[in-house]
Amino acid sequence: MSAIAATAAELDAVVYNEQGLVPVITQDAETGDVLMFAWMNAETLRMTLAEGRMVYWSRSRREIWRKGDTSGNHQDVRAAYYDCDQDALLFKVHQHGAGACHTGERTCFHRQFGG
Amino acid sequence: MSAIAATAAELDAVVYNEQGLVPVITQDAETGDVLMFAWMNAETLRMTLAEGRMVYWSRSRREIWRKGDTSGNHQDVRAAYYDCDQDALLFKVHQHGAGACHTGERTCFHRQFGG
Secondary structure, three states: OOOOOOOHHHHHHOOOOOOOOEEEEEEEOOOOOEEEEEEEOHHHHHHHHHHOEOEEEEOOOOEEEEOOOOOOOOEEEEEEEEOOOOOOEEEEEEEOOOOOOOOOOOOOOOEEOOO | OOOOOOOHHHHHHOOOOOOOOEEEEEEEOOOOOEEEEEEEOHHHHHHHHHHOEOEEEEOOOOEEEEOOOOOOOOEEEEEEEEOOOOOOEEEEEEEOOOOOOOOOOOOOOOEEOOO
């Protein structure tokens, strides 16, 4: 795990939606596979950068979701990016355990249109 | 460009938010780089799969956004995926032109937290 020393200016620039959330893309730092899509609020973004470990906001459970606390499949942060509009985030991670998906698959995007 | 023959069951399974939109991650099929994050509605998803070319919904302009019609930087679809909850999409594309970003950068995620 490696903490990311984001500046106050970088953190303040992030644009949250009307629910106070920002979309997050999580990518395997080694393979380049997109592992999952989820959300963070300002608090879980700060936790993620400080801990060097992915912490999401669960919209369904309405609670902080420290990925892997239940499953063991936690994700160490390797690098963190924000997009040109500052309203979407990309994290490159090291995925522990079987994978990112609750189904046991490595990536949540394991099904393809057209077969 | 290659059309994707999605089934009616696959299309019907996609979950849209309260604005009728689904989040879309666009990834470079050759390099694996995440190029951009945007949105589609049911109509632009069908157009994208039928044309084999990325067609988004512009939330700011509230209109169909056929990527590259203005910039020339269009995106050919190589493969299309949906996640385990069917509420997020991933497209692997061939990026034409300078890149995906309106700034001229190849990817919209060209800035990193912590420098």
